[in-house]
Amino acid sequence: MIDFFFWTTPNGQKVMICLEETGLPYRLNTVNISKGEQLQADFLEISPNNKIPAIRDNDSADGAPLTVFESGAILFYLAEKSGTLLPLKARGRVAAMEWVFWQVGGLGPMAGQNHHFAHYAPEKIPYAIQRYVTETGRLYGVLDKRLAAREFILGEYSIADIAAYPWVFDYGRQGQDLDDFPNVKRWFQAISARPAVRRAREQADAVNIAPNVNDQSRAVLFGQGAARSAARAS
Numbered sequence: 354m355i356d357f358f359f360w361t362t363p364n365g366q367k368v369m370i371c372l373e374e375t376g377l378p379y380r381l382n383t384v385n386i387s388k389g390e391q392l393q394a395d396f397l398e399i400s401p402n403n404k405i406p407a408i409r410d411n412d413s414a415d416g417a418p419l420t421v422f423e424s425g426a427i428l429f430y431l432a433e434k435s436g437t438l439l440p441l442k443a444r445g446r447v448a449a450m451e452w453v454f455w456q457v458g459g460l461g462p463m464a465g466q467n468h469h470f471a472h473y474a475p476e477k478i479p480y481a482i483q484r485y486v487t488e489t490g491r492l493y494g495v496l497d498k499r500l501a502a503r504e505f506i507l508g509e510y511s512i513a514d515i516a517a518y519p520w521v522f523d524y525g526r527q528g529q530d531l532d533d534f535p536n537v538k539r540w541f542q543a544i545s546a547r548p549a550v551r552r553a554r555e556q557a558d559a560v561n562i563a564p565n566v567n568d569q570s571r572a573v574l575f576g577q578g579a580a581r582s583a584a585r586a587s
């Protein structure tokens with residue numbers, strides 16, 4: 354059994370989809386990041402960067418519980434454990450690394466800042482909003498080009514698609530129009546129709562339908578800073 358530490362965000366959704374696709378048995382543990390549950394000591398033992406998602410595999414290969422934080426690392430771990438969603442040959446594996454790293458280092462952080470400045474920041478800063486809407490659009494364009502000659506990012510459906518999909522899910526909130534990216538649109542519709550993806554969405558909606566952003570959650574999520582990290586560590 355895998356313990357899955359989850360909240361209903363795109364990064365949490367990636368791992369939820371992956372678990373549903375692989376069929377690996379798991380137990381859902383919610384970590385309400387708006388209330389600061391990611392800062393509790395037992396969670397920090399598993400995820401020292403105080404972020405979801407994280408997992409603990411209680412049936413790891415060597416028999417001892419194995420914890421994994423960072424969504425990209427978790428996707429690779431689950432794909433390898435299940436023997437699915439990852440190409441077997443070296444070239445395909447390299448492409449999987451390229452596109453999962455592209456998502457965790459590019460699409461995720463840029464779309465995340467896009468959400469932040471457009472929807473969560475207490476003041477509207479036009480330059481910041483424009484900067485991240487433009488960069489998100491550029492990344493959609495990169496994905497669109499990649500998908501022009503392929504059904505999915507690596508050809509076959511894989512963890513590269515699972516990594517990117519939840520970050521495209523909110524395209525409207527990111528100031529993007531999928532009609533500008535026809536290959537992304539086709540890809541998005543194909544993934545949205547997958548039963549595992551639907552199950553993952555239903556589970557997320559059952560946990561938390563409305564995003565909970567208020568002054569208190571803003572203080573928890575956006576007021577951490579180095580001083581708080583140091584205080585926690587001591």
Ligand SMILES: N[C@@H](CCC(=O)N[C@@H](CS)C(=O)NCC(=O)O)C(=O)O
Nearest residue numbers: 362364386403404405406423424425
């Ligand atoms: N690079 C990390 C990012 C994870 C992340 O940003 N998680 C957010 C939710 S999507 C979180 O837990 N935030 C809580 C916090 O910052 O305190 C990953 O890919 O796993």
